[in-house]
Amino acid sequence: MSAAFGSSIVGTNEFFEFDSDHHHTIAAVHAEWLAAALATGPSDRTAAEAAVAQLYRLACRPEPEFVWVPSPPAGAELIAAEGLADAVPLVYGPPHSAHGEVAAVITASKRRMARRIDPQRPRDRRHLRWTPLRTPREASPTGPRANVRLGVRDSLHTTVSDGIAAAIRTLMPPIAGYVTWYGQHEVPWIAHCDAIRRLGLARFSVVDIKILDIQSTLARATGWWWPFDAVCVMVERPVALHAEATPDARHGQRRLHHPNDRALEFADGQGIFALNGTIVPEWLMRDPTVERISRERNVEVRRCAIERIGWDTYIDEAGMKLVDQADDPGNHDGTLALYATPASLRPHGRILLVRNGSRERDGTRRRYGLPVPDGTTSALDAAGWTYGISGADYANLVRRT
Structure with a gap:
C-alpha cells in the first residue's frame, strides 16, 4: 500500500503535504501491530520455529532443537538449570556462538534499515535508537516520517516496550550477557519499518526485507525467545492480557489494567497485577490493609492501595x-x-x-x-x-x- 502525496518530495527532511491515505496507512499499521502485541493464546509453533530456523541459516548455523516453555520466567529458569548461559558470549568483537551470530544478523539489519529511514538523524549505536531532539525544528518535526515515528513507533514503544515488556521483566532476573528477543513485543521497530515500507518512504535491501519479514512472522506467531548453539528456548504467548486506553493519549497508547484480577497471565500461573498502568502486588488486590500500606515503600503502590480501600477508611483505620x-x-x-x-x-x-x-x-x-x-x-x-x-x-x- 502506498500513499499519494499532495506535493513532490523536495528533500529527506522537507515539509510534506499528504492526503488521507497517509493517515489511514499509519492508523492501519498501528492497529495491526498493536493487535499482535496484545495477542494471547497458543503460539503458532510451526511458523515460529520455521522463522527462527531461517535466522539460524542466515547466521550460518544449523537448525536448533526447539524447547517450548509457558512463560518468560520459566524460560529463565530452564536456561539457568541447563547452564545454557554459562559461557557468556562476547558483547563486542566477533561473535562465537549461535546467540552472537543470530544477534549480529538482526542487529546489522536494524542498523541498515535505520540509516535508510532517516540517514541524517544521529543515533545511539548501542541501542539503535534516535537521540533526543535538540533543535526547534527537530522538536516540532513535520512530514510523513515524523508522523510514522509518533503514530507508530513511539506509540507502540510506550505501550509495548515501556509497558508490557517492562512489566514482564519484573517477573524474572536478567540473563547476563544474552539478548532476549521479544517476539510479539518487538513490534515497535517492526511496525515502524513496515509503515515506512508501505508508504514508500525508504527502500530496504532484499536481505533486510527478508529479515524484516522473518521478524514480522515471529511477532505474529509467538512470544519471547533465546537462541543457543544447539537449543532455542521459545516462550508461549500469555493466556490473558488486559489493557485500557491511556487517558489523553493522542496516538492510541494503552496501559495494563484489570480492576480485580491479573492484567497479564501466562499458562503456568505467572502473571502481573496492574491498576491503570501501575504494577501492584497481589496483596493490594486480594487483601489491602492499613498495616500493609504503612509498610509499602513504593509511593505509587501505596496510593493505589489507599484508593482501593478508600480514603475515608484509610484515614479512620490509620x-x-x-x-x-x-x-x-x-x-x-x-x-x-x-x-x-x-x-x-x-x-x-x-x-x-x-x-x-x-x-x-x-x-x-x-x-x-x-x-x-x-x-x-x-x-x-x-x-x-x-x-x-x-x-x-x-x-x-x-x-x-
Whole structure:
C-alpha cells in the first residue's frame, strides 16, 4: 500500500503535504501491530520455529532443537538449570556462538534499515535508537516520517516496550550477557519499518526485507525467545492480557489494567497485577490493609492501595487526625484537608488530601494524598507549597472552570 502525496518530495527532511491515505496507512499499521502485541493464546509453533530456523541459516548455523516453555520466567529458569548461559558470549568483537551470530544478523539489519529511514538523524549505536531532539525544528518535526515515528513507533514503544515488556521483566532476573528477543513485543521497530515500507518512504535491501519479514512472522506467531548453539528456548504467548486506553493519549497508547484480577497471565500461573498502568502486588488486590500500606515503600503502590480501600477508611483505620481544612480556590467544589500522620507511620508527618480538578471518564474526581513538609499547620500553606508559592498567593488563584 502506498500513499499519494499532495506535493513532490523536495528533500529527506522537507515539509510534506499528504492526503488521507497517509493517515489511514499509519492508523492501519498501528492497529495491526498493536493487535499482535496484545495477542494471547497458543503460539503458532510451526511458523515460529520455521522463522527462527531461517535466522539460524542466515547466521550460518544449523537448525536448533526447539524447547517450548509457558512463560518468560520459566524460560529463565530452564536456561539457568541447563547452564545454557554459562559461557557468556562476547558483547563486542566477533561473535562465537549461535546467540552472537543470530544477534549480529538482526542487529546489522536494524542498523541498515535505520540509516535508510532517516540517514541524517544521529543515533545511539548501542541501542539503535534516535537521540533526543535538540533543535526547534527537530522538536516540532513535520512530514510523513515524523508522523510514522509518533503514530507508530513511539506509540507502540510506550505501550509495548515501556509497558508490557517492562512489566514482564519484573517477573524474572536478567540473563547476563544474552539478548532476549521479544517476539510479539518487538513490534515497535517492526511496525515502524513496515509503515515506512508501505508508504514508500525508504527502500530496504532484499536481505533486510527478508529479515524484516522473518521478524514480522515471529511477532505474529509467538512470544519471547533465546537462541543457543544447539537449543532455542521459545516462550508461549500469555493466556490473558488486559489493557485500557491511556487517558489523553493522542496516538492510541494503552496501559495494563484489570480492576480485580491479573492484567497479564501466562499458562503456568505467572502473571502481573496492574491498576491503570501501575504494577501492584497481589496483596493490594486480594487483601489491602492499613498495616500493609504503612509498610509499602513504593509511593505509587501505596496510593493505589489507599484508593482501593478508600480514603475515608484509610484515614479512620490509620488514625490520621485532621489538622486544617479549607476550600480549594483552584478547584470548584474542591476541599483541601490537611492531616497529621500517626507516630507509628511518621511522627509529625503531614498529608494534604486534595480532589483532582479534572473528572475521570466515569464522572468522578479522584482524591490524592500529597506528602507536605512535617509540622505544616495550614491547608492553604500546604497546597501553596506543592506549587512553590505561599498559601496567601495560592488563596488568590482563579478557580478552575
